Amino acid sequence: MTSAFEVLAEPTRRRMLDLLLERPRLVGELTEELGLSQPGTSKHLKVLREAGLVRVRPDAQRRWYELRPAPLAELDAWLAPYRRYWESQLDALESYLDRMPDDPDGEDPA
Template sequence: MESVFEIIAEPNRRAILSLLVSSQQSVGEIERQLRMPQPTVSKHLRVLREAGFVESTVDAQRRLYRLRPAPFQEVDAWLAQFRRFWSVHVDALERHLDRMDQSPPTKRKTKEKTTRPKPRT
């Protein structure tokens, strides 16, 4: 479990993180809202804490967990290198659609076959 990307690859962990955006929560509150068994919640919280995504404060028998910003910034930093690229592509798509508005579709000789990704369900 070395990278922040592996941490957020787990759906339950992402759910926990999303839950903590609104405010800090105790383990029991997370357990109830997400309908997961308590050990599961505790184990994921441990992973999240060791990765720096959350921190906890003690309140009697409860532990209140809240978000920490650093790892998110790390993900954002990685994403940054692609951001320039994808906004360019959105622009290109818009220009393409503009052109389609004006002229009817032309038969293109398709010497190149483009392999499309699988449609995602």
């Protein structure tokens, strides 16, 4: 089974998830939005479905694709420590910049 990281490494699949985040879509809508062939769109959707990132809801002759957020929550949880790391780094930079004089020559205008 392909990991979610491997699946999301492909920009087209990330764009598909962006579109599905807005609302469920038919294959034809995704094909049109992405400028892909129908077989190309179906190939990407199959990979997303096998990774558990999307689900299919049959509706007569149509197949609606919907986002499955649970696997993305797992990715978000994995990224959380990195997000905290960067936030602390940016906070430290902000503190450093706040301590710098406003005058580019280093002189306080007061």
